[in-house]
Amino acid sequence: MYRNFVIPVPFSAARYVRAVEFQPGNARIVHHAFIKVDRTLQSRRLDGKDGEPGFAGMNVPESVQMPEGHFLAWQPGKLPSAEPDGLAWTLQKDADVVLQMHLRATGKPETIQSRIGFYFTDRPPTNICFKFALTSLTLDIPPGATNYAANDDFVLPVDVEALAVLPHAHYLAREMQGFATLPDGTKKWLILIKDWDFNWQGDYRYAAPVLLPSGTTLSMRYLYDNSTHNVRNPHHPPQRVRYGPQSTDEMAELWLQILPLRRPDLPTLASAYAAKTAKVFVARWERLLQEDPQNASAHTDLGLALLSQGNDLEALAHLRLAAQLQPDSDQPHYYLGLLFRQQKQFAEAQNEFELALRLNPDNFKAHGNLGMI
DSSP states (O other): OOEEEEEEOSSOOOEEEEEEEEEEESSTTTTEEEEEEEEHHHHHTTTTTTSSSSSESSSSTTTOOOTTTTTOOTTTTOOOOOTTTTEEEOOOOTTTEEEEEEEEOSSOOOOOOOEEEEESSSSSSOOEEEEEEEEEOOOEEEETTTEEEEEEEOOOSSSSEEEEEEOOTTTTEEEEEEEEHHHHSSSSEEEEEOOTTTTOOOOEEEEEEEOOOOOOEEEEEEEEEEETTTOOOOOSOOOOEEBOOOOTOOOOEEEEEESSSSGHHHHHHHHHHHHHHHHHHHEEEEEHHOOOOTTHHHHHHHHHHHHTTTTTHHHHHHHHHHHHOOTTTTTTHHHHHHHHTTTTTTHHHHHHHHHHHHHHHOHHHHHHHHHHH
């Protein structure tokens, strides 16, 4: 189960964080934990609504994020590590720390009191790192498969240094390869795990930054075993397993923390990665709609992805269909409002934002956009 605990930041001014330490307390029931920050206080509105501390679920408000470009996670064996010089991050006053914990059931009541330690510096950040993932969102592993492959690539548009790496998958993953192919054809390993263990995972910081020049191809190659030979397979007998967030689903992610050698190159890197990510998500939503053309959530998500690509006509069609298929959802109307606002059709945008707010009065983004029209 996932539980999110909301901790108000007791500061009167912003502080610069150079390191974070997490102590699980009852380590038997904590599989892993993520440390995130919410500056909008949206999480505080959910806190305790079900009569228990925090709130349940993997899905948190969009405003709940890890500090930009940083890995803030704990897994068994994880030790605190300081950020490199110049890469501290800012913890704002009046924000909330959100501790998202994956807890394991033991069949009896358990007590837990975890602790987070923040180590501060007076030196503000002088640089901005960037975090991105190679991934596959179309995993579909047949039962009995012993060597199913998931692949992804990204060509760097600028010179960077790789600072840290974080691989992630679930129980069927067997071997993980992450490597860089330099412009001259040289292969440079970023990570190689020959026997993946879901219960022992985390991020790894390189002993020295890894230089990756512009034109380098970053690659993810993961192999999966969905057979009876995989002792970690949660399905007996093996079943078809697809992409999804539950541990009985499967995932393929290779996260990298990188630092552009020239700070002005950061927008170029971000733009190239956004375009790549949009294509990955479009492929996923199109796959889901091939299987179920009435999937309202997939129409909404595909509409948003197409909108980010500037494909307004197709985005409009999918969002309108989503609104018809799921008339009680505010999200299609909110994104339609964004589309019309971008096209300067302000009357139509106002109508969609107002519809979104009638369906969900807590949609703060719709409030904000409506106020700007």
